[in-house]
Amino acid sequence: MFQSAASGGERDLTEPLVEIRGVSKRFTKRLDVAGKIAQRLGANIREETVHAVDNVNLSILKGEVLGLVGESGCGKSTLGRVVAGIHAASDGQMFYEGKDVATLTGADKRAATLAIQMIFQDPFASLNPRMRVEDIIGEAPRMQGIVSKAEIPQYVDDVMRKVGLDPSLKKRYAHQFSGGQRQRIGIARALAVKPKFLVCDEAIAALDVSIQAQVINLFMDLREELGLTYLFISHDLSVVEHIADRVAIMYLGRIVESATTEEIFSDPRHPYTKALLAEAPRLDQRRRAFEPITGEIPSPLDPPPGCTFHPRCPVATAQCRSTVPDLKPGRGGRETACLLEHGETV
Amino acid sequence: MTDTATDPALSSSLPAKVETPFQRFRAEFFESRIATGALAVFLIIVLLAVLAPWITPQNPYDLAQVSVMDGRLPPGSESFDGYTMWLGSDGSGRDLYSAILYGLRISLTVGLASGVIALLIGMAIGLIAAYAGGRIEAIIMRIVDLQLSFPASLVALMMVAALGKGVDKIIFALVIAQWAYYARTVRATAMVERGKEYVEAAQCLGISRFRIVFRHILPNCMAPLIVVGTVQTASAISLEATLSFLGVGLPQTEPSIGVLIANGFEYMLSGRYWISVFPGLALLLTVVSINLVGDHLRDVLNPRLKK
Numbered sequence: 001m002f003q004s005a006a007s008g009g010e011r012d013l014t015e016p017l018v019e020i021r022g023v024s025k026r027f028t029k030r031l032d033v034a035g036k037i038a039q040r041l042g043a044n045i046r047e048e049t050v051h052a053v054d055n056v057n058l059s060i061l062k063g064e065v066l067g068l069v070g071e072s073g074c075g076k077s078t079l080g081r082v083v084a085g086i087h088a089a090s091d092g093q094m095f096y097e098g099k100d101v102a103t104l105t106g107a108d109k110r111a112a113t114l115a116i117q118m119i120f121q122d123p124f125a126s127l128n129p130r131m132r133v134e135d136i137i138g139e140a141p142r143m144q145g146i147v148s149k150a151e152i153p154q155y156v157d158d159v160m161r162k163v164g165l166d167p168s169l170k171k172r173y174a175h176q177f178s179g180g181q182r183q184r185i186g187i188a189r190a191l192a193v194k195p196k197f198l199v200c201d202e203a204i205a206a207l208d209v210s211i212q213a214q215v216i217n218l219f220m221d222l223r224e225e226l227g228l229t230y231l232f233i234s235h236d237l238s239v240v241e242h243i244a245d246r247v248a249i250m251y252l253g254r255i256v257e258s259a260t261t262e263e264i265f266s267d268p269r270h271p272y273t274k275a276l277l278a279e280a281p282r283l284d285q286r287r288r289a290f291e292p293i294t295g296e297i298p299s300p301l302d303p304p305p306g307c308t309f310h311p312r313c314p315v316a317t318a319q320c321r322s323t324v325p326d327l328k329p330g331r332g333g334r335e336t337a338c339l340l341e342h343g344e345t346v
Numbered sequence: 347m348t349d350t351a352t353d354p355a356l357s358s359s360l361p362a363k364v365e366t367p368f369q370r371f372r373a374e375f376f377e378s379r380i381a382t383g384a385l386a387v388f389l390i391i392v393l394l395a396v397l398a399p400w401i402t403p404q405n406p407y408d409l410a411q412v413s414v415m416d417g418r419l420p421p422g423s424e425s426f427d428g429y430t431m432w433l434g435s436d437g438s439g440r441d442l443y444s445a446i447l448y449g450l451r452i453s454l455t456v457g458l459a460s461g462v463i464a465l466l467i468g469m470a471i472g473l474i475a476a477y478a479g480g481r482i483e484a485i486i487m488r489i490v491d492l493q494l495s496f497p498a499s500l501v502a503l504m505m506v507a508a509l510g511k512g513v514d515k516i517i518f519a520l521v522i523a524q525w526a527y528y529a530r531t532v533r534a535t536a537m538v539e540r541g542k543e544y545v546e547a548a549q550c551l552g553i554s555r556f557r558i559v560f561r562h563i564l565p566n567c568m569a570p571l572i573v574v575g576t577v578q579t580a581s582a583i584s585l586e587a588t589l590s591f592l593g594v595g596l597p598q599t600e601p602s603i604g605v606l607i608a609n610g611f612e613y614m615l616s617g618r619y620w621i622s623v624f625p626g627l628a629l630l631l632t633v634v635s636i637n638l639v640g641d642h643l644r645d646v647l648n649p650r651l652k653k
Contacts, residue, residue: 032484086546113552126543130367130565140551176365186547193551 016059016095017197017229018083018116023092025053025078050300052078054253055092057327060197065223065230067244067261069276071297072235075253077121077201080233084118084199114144117190121202123182127174133160133185134170141192155192163188163218180211187218197229204239216243237280241265249273252300252308255327256337263334270336271313307339315340374646381642388635391628395450402444403429407600413439418613421620434620436609442620445601446628452602453632456513457583460520464582465575467521468528469564475529476536477559487533493526502585506594516595520582531574535567569647576640580633587629603629 027050031039039045052075060066070076081087083094085101094101096112104112120126127136138156141147147155157167163184174182183203190198200219204212220243222228234240240247241261248258249270257270268274295312298304307325310316320339330341376382394401403425404411415426416439425431425441433442475486493501505519539545540563548558589595590604591611598605603625610621 081546084550086549110552113550116550118547118550120543120547122543126547128544128548128562128566140548140553143553143557144551173365173367175367189547189551 015062017062017097018231019059019095019098020083020089021057021093021095023053023056023058023079023082023089023094024051025075025082025087026051026090048301051253051303052300053082053089056253056255058248058255058258060229060231063223063227063229064245065232065243067240067247068231068233068250069235069237069240069247070250073297073300074250075300076233076250079250080118080199080201080231083231084116085113086118110144114140114193115196117193117195117198119183119186119190119198119200119203121205123179123186123206124174126186127182127189129174132171132173133165133177136174136185137170137188137192140189144193146193159188159192162191162222164214178211179207180214183207183211183215184218187215187222191222191226195228197231199231199233201233202235203232205234205236212239219243237276249276252298252303254308254337256309258327258335269330269332269334269341270309270338271315271340272309275312275314307337319344371646375642378642378645381639384635384638384642387631388639391450391632391635392454394447395454398444398447398451402441402447403427404441404444406440406445406448415439416441418618418621420618433624434618436606436621437613438609440601442606442624445606446603446625449601449603449606449625450628450632452513452596452600453583453586453604453629456516456520456586456602457579460517460524460582461575461579463517464521464524464578465528465571468525468530469532469567469571471525472529472532473536473559473564473567476533476540477555477563483533486529490526490529494530498523498581499585499588502589503592503594506589511595511597513596513600516586516589519589520585523585524578524582527574527578528571531570532567535570536563539563539566573640573644573647576636576643580636580640583636584629584633 029048031045031047035045054075056079058066058079068076068079078087082089096104096115099108099112101109101112131139134153134156137159138152141155142149142152156170160167160170165181165184165188169177174185177185183206186203198219203219204215207215216239219230219232223230230243232240232244244261246258246260247264248255249264249272250256251272257264257268257273259269264273265277268277298308298311304311304321306319306321306323307313307316310320313320317340323339323344325337325339325342325344327335327337328342330336330338331343334341336342399405404427406412411427413426416431416435417437419425419431419435421432421434421442423431423434425435429441431441431443433446435441436445471486475483501523502519505522506515509515509519545558545562548562553562586595586602587604587607590602591608593608595604596602598609601609606625607622607629610618610623610625613621
């Protein structure tokens with residue numbers, strides 16, 4: 001039957017389950033032969049490098065829900081894919097239960113791979129259209145030898161019931177399900193390899209609001225039942241406030257502030273966090289006019305020097321244009337990447 | 347263990363039956379009368395070709411059954427052996443009805459065999475290019491570009507000139523002329539499929555590369571491959587006829603449709619139209635019916651054209 005290593009609901013909020021140190025992810029668009037020739041002849045083209053994730057440190061404690069928030073294009077999905085092992089990091093290290101993932105081999109490596117699973121945003125593209133639900137869910141446990149071949153049908157039924165799907169539908173294909181049900185199939189596929197950590201990349205953004213609530217409740221039920229840890233990536237502040245224990249705010253590939261949910265929402269420190277929270281629609285502020293953050297998110301191809309937020313920051317000083325702030329404790333011990341908070345500006 | 351309750355509202359709105367992607371495809375395909383008709387015509391042609399030895403009065407390859415006395419008889423004449431030649435006979439005294447059905451056997455064999463072999467080779471090469479990336483991909487795709495910059499008939503002509511006559515050599519030449527179309531199609535589709543989230547999910551689940559390529563990506567590349575395969579098979583059949591017409595394809599003793607058309611060509615001006623026209627119609631009917639099926643397959647299998 002279905003069980004997880006950690007007994008249900010136990011939370012050990014001291015030991016990091018997953019930790020990343022100095023992780024960067026760059027995507028380089030290399031020039032092809034024609035491009036190289038054009039460059040020789042003086043054309044204004046060069047190899048373009050996107051710093052999607054830039055020197056990020058993050059630790060996620062056993063049993064917690066870490067919300068990762070940022071505008072679209074800030075690199076939060078890329079960071080999630082690096083954590084889930086889909087993209088290899090360009091720099092930096094990742095630790096799972098204290099062990100460097102890159103040094104693991106054989107059974108240990110497989111255990112670490114399977115322990116971290118991902119739930120995707122698009123419930124249509126994330127399921128193979130040519131496979132039946134029973135194969136989508138049952139393939140990995142069979143391949144990985146988690147369950148013997150004879151036990152697979154029973155196992156698939158159990159996992160489907162666990163995510164609120166009727167096992168009698170398992171012979172169907174993904175296109176015969178609604179968006180919310182497809183997302184449940186995606187969750188079942190991840191749960192089938194008994195993970196300890198789920199990376200949810202905008203996992204509810206594509207769903208109707210009524211279905212969003214159901215899926216969030218499913219996540220929370222599973223957390224209690226299986227002792228799961230989550231990295232919950234979202235641009236929706238109200239959802240993150242509802243489910244996260246801790247929140248990290250990301251801007252242009254970097255974490256700019258990290259704190260407990262209460263601290264972030266009651267007392268934001270970084271100017272970007274303040275701006276984000278001020279613009280979040282709230283019922284008690286229905287009548288006020290919204291003032292969007294001025295300017296656009298800069299291109300990660302050509303990030304501004306110094307603090308990357310300075311062109312849009314209302315309180316930026318001259319020093320912000322040249323000095324890159326690290327994420328470290330500033331006033332009141334709160335972790336921010338802001339020179340003003342660190343008391344380093346004059 | 348507590349189960350999260352199944353929401354009854356979620357399951358009630360679904361169709362009651364399990365619908366496989368193939369069933370859905372089949373239903374959409376038969377919506378078009380033209381395509382259904384074309385498929386029927388093609389199947390009849392295949393059936394006639396397969397049954398040729400049992401439904402024709404003469405074996406045109408058996409010289410003992412071919413009489414020069416019957417040469418160039420008009421349609422409907424009675425042969426020396428006493429059967430009626432409904433489509434007339436050619437210069438060597440072959441009954442055209444028999445010769446066309448036997449010729450179709452060769453044409454279809456050559457078309458299907460070269461199509462399947464080229465598809466398998468092109469598919470493997472295209473998948474390797476898409477999945478390997480980097481230098482291997484660049485080399486493979488430049489070879490494909492080079493090959494596609496020549497007309498297929500020219501490539502086939504050069505191959506046949508070098509290899510000589512015979513069914514096996516023609517098939518080989520057609521494979522060489524056509525594999526690149528499949529390679530390019532598979533690579534393009536595989537690149538798109540590779541970026542989809544279900545492939546990332548499979549990576550995350552620790553499924554092997556080999557299995558991801560062949561069990562996840564490849565089945566999702568089949569739709570454009572089937573379309574290209576149909577159209578390329580039709581073009582292989584007409585390419586074989588072209589080569590035979592030019593006298594470099596199949597020998598006179600094994601007349602394919604192209605050889606029959608070429609044989610009758612010299613009599614066209616003297617009014618003996620049937621020797622060229624009937625084999626020509628058979629070829630036309632075959633190629634057009636395959637192409638109509640292919641066109642409709644493209645409409646059905648392309649999600650962007652879906653209503």
